[in-house]
Amino acid sequence: MNIRQLIEQSVAASPKKTYLYFRDLEISYQEFNSNVNRVANGLLGLGVVKGDKVSLMLPNSPEFLYSWFALSKIGAVMVPINLAFKEREIGYILNHSGAKVFICSGEQLPVITNVRRSCSSLDQVISTGREELAGIVNFHQLFKEHDEDLRWIDVDDEDLAACIYTSGTTGQPKGVMLSHETYVLTGQSYAFSAGLSCQERLMTPNPVFHINAQLYSTMGTLAANASLILLERFSASRIWEQARYYKANKLVLVLASASILLSRTETEDDDNNPVEKVIAGGTIKGRFREFEKRFGVALQTIYSLTESPVAIMSPLGQVSKDGGIGIPMRHPDPDFRNEVRIVSEDGSEAPPLVLGEVIIKNPAIMKGYYKDPGLTAETIKDGWLYTGDTGYKDEDGYFFFIGRNKDIIRRKGEQIPAAEVEDVINSHPKVSYSAVIGIPAGIADEEVKAYVVLKRDESLLYEELVQWCAAHLADFKVPRYLEYRDDLPRNALDRVTKEVLKEEKIALTKNCYDRQVQR
Numbered sequence: 001m002n003i004r005q006l007i008e009q010s011v012a013a014s015p016k017k018t019y020l021y022f023r024d025l026e027i028s029y030q031e032f033n034s035n036v037n038r039v040a041n042g043l044l045g046l047g048v049v050k051g052d053k054v055s056l057m058l059p060n061s062p063e064f065l066y067s068w069f070a071l072s073k074i075g076a077v078m079v080p081i082n083l084a085f086k087e088r089e090i091g092y093i094l095n096h097s098g099a100k101v102f103i104c105s106g107e108q109l110p111v112i113t114n115v116r117r118s119c120s121s122l123d124q125v126i127s128t129g130r131e132e133l134a135g136i137v138n139f140h141q142l143f144k145e146h147d148e149d150l151r152w153i154d155v156d157d158e159d160l161a162a163c164i165y166t167s168g169t170t171g172q173p174k175g176v177m178l179s180h181e182t183y184v185l186t187g188q189s190y191a192f193s194a195g196l197s198c199q200e201r202l203m204t205p206n207p208v209f210h211i212n213a214q215l216y217s218t219m220g221t222l223a224a225n226a227s228l229i230l231l232e233r234f235s236a237s238r239i240w241e242q243a244r245y246y247k248a249n250k251l252v253l254v255l256a257s258a259s260i261l262l263s264r265t266e267t268e269d270d271d272n273n274p275v276e277k278v279i280a281g282g283t284i285k286g287r288f289r290e291f292e293k294r295f296g297v298a299l300q301t302i303y304s305l306t307e308s309p310v311a312i313m314s315p316l317g318q319v320s321k322d323g324g325i326g327i328p329m330r331h332p333d334p335d336f337r338n339e340v341r342i343v344s345e346d347g348s349e350a351p352p353l354v355l356g357e358v359i360i361k362n363p364a365i366m367k368g369y370y371k372d373p374g375l376t377a378e379t380i381k382d383g384w385l386y387t388g389d390t391g392y393k394d395e396d397g398y399f400f401f402i403g404r405n406k407d408i409i410r411r412k413g414e415q416i417p418a419a420e421v422e423d424v425i426n427s428h429p430k431v432s433y434s435a436v437i438g439i440p441a442g443i444a445d446e447e448v449k450a451y452v453v454l455k456r457d458e459s460l461l462y463e464e465l466v467q468w469c470a471a472h473l474a475d476f477k478v479p480r481y482l483e484y485r486d487d488l489p490r491n492a493l494d495r496v497t498k499e500v501l502k503e504e505k506i507a508l509t510k511n512c513y514d515r516q517v518q519r
Contacts, residue, residue, distance in 0.1 A: 056079070057104040079099050102125045105128050196224035205257070301314045340399065353392055353394060437451075453484070
């Protein structure tokens with residue numbers, strides 16, 4: 001089925017049930033669907049037709065969801081943009097995608113005013129702000145002017161639903177093309193693998209411009225006929241209070257958010273919340289059980305990519321293996337096949353406990369990279385998506401993630417996963433979090449540098465941290481350079497942006513500890 005059919009199937013099952021909680025709003029399935037239809041009619045009235053690209057640059061809000069599903073119902077293609085992106089990045093995505101319409105909040109209007117001049121395909125700008133501005137369509141007025149009856153538009157399940165641009169860490173952002181089938185299958189698979197029922201109240205602060213909140217929290221709750229609690233943003237100090245307020249029994253986070261929660265000062269009421277399960281990329285390796293005990297929850301891990309949202313989760317009803325990511329996600333249809341392998345450089349399947357590249361094959365992988373058939377062919381081979389990630393599986397078939405291939409540091413002929421060094425540093429009781437990068441040191445060689453943020457009011461000699469690393473890592477993996485920071489640059493998903501660290505104007509080896517010099 002397509003996305004419209006999934007929505008309307010859920011509405012028919014529970015029209016009066018609350019689907020969306022946002023701030024103090026409680027929006028039923030029926031009301032939600034009616035609002036989506038109003039926006040869809042408004043977009044049709046502006047001339048948006050099937051196949052048109054429409055860019056969304058909106059914060060977590062009902063307006064984002066209404067716009068997204070309105071586009072899905074009329075067969076247009078959503079192009080979400082990261083709220084952290086600047087003028088250059090926005091302009092590139094709009095021009096590359098050929099977006100016809102740009103829907104944004106009032107905060108983005110100054111930026112889009114400048115960008116608009118260089119975007120030849122852009123016909124309309126719609127703002128959710130309350131101001132009436134010349135040349136800008138007011139979203140709320142558009143919403144009011146149209147009714148809730150929407151004519152049927154033929155949309156095939158293989159038609160493009162979204163073009164999501166990756167962060168572009170290896171060049172310009174890449175547009176990942178995802179079909180209606182990908183969205184529906186992923187929602188169903190996630191609901192099944194996470195054990196979601198129609199009784200669930202699932203809460204997430206994850207940004208809806210990202211696939212995590214789109215395909216898991218939103219599509220997953222629709223597939224399960226459950227309720228979605230959408231927070232505006234992640235707040236470590238308020239998350240459990242919010243869970244109590246909304247009576248949330250499931251909480252979906254990204255790995256960074258879960259780790260931030262664990263790094264906060266412990267309080268007596270940390271486990272005073274209704275959450276039964278936290279679904280996240282995990283938390284700091286070696287502290288899974290600590291996380292569960294402290295917050296009174298079960299931790300279910302997940303690993304995926306924009307290119308393959310159906311990937312790996314820890315198995316339902318079992319204790320997640322500390323540091324692991326799980327087994328291939330399942331789907332309620334027994335004929336749905338999700339295969340995951342670890343392969344060596346020659347393409348052969350690696351035996352248990354041997355590192356290799358993670359590859360995935362299932363009906364929900366991306367259609368390809370927009371306007372880049374060459375890269376698509378490099379990434380998808382014989383139906384297998386080559387992730388570029390390094391991992392291994394144990395004798396039980398349980399998968400473990402080591403790091404992005406681009407996050408592997410090569411030193412003196414050895415390959416060092418940055419994530420492994422970070423795990424060791426993060427396990428020090430005085431460390432909040434860290435980021436490890438490779439620094440060029442001659443032809444095809446690098447040195448290891450660690451940026452470290454200590455917990456509040458803690459101090460730690462560099463020599464002590466080196467000793468800690470040396471006790472847990474081979475010597476060639478121990479960072480040569482160490483630098484303490486009060487904070488590290490992050491993107492909208494609270495992930496440290498290592499590219500920013502690597503591009504700092506100050507020499508990477510200056511003003512920091514060098515253990516070879518100061519031994």
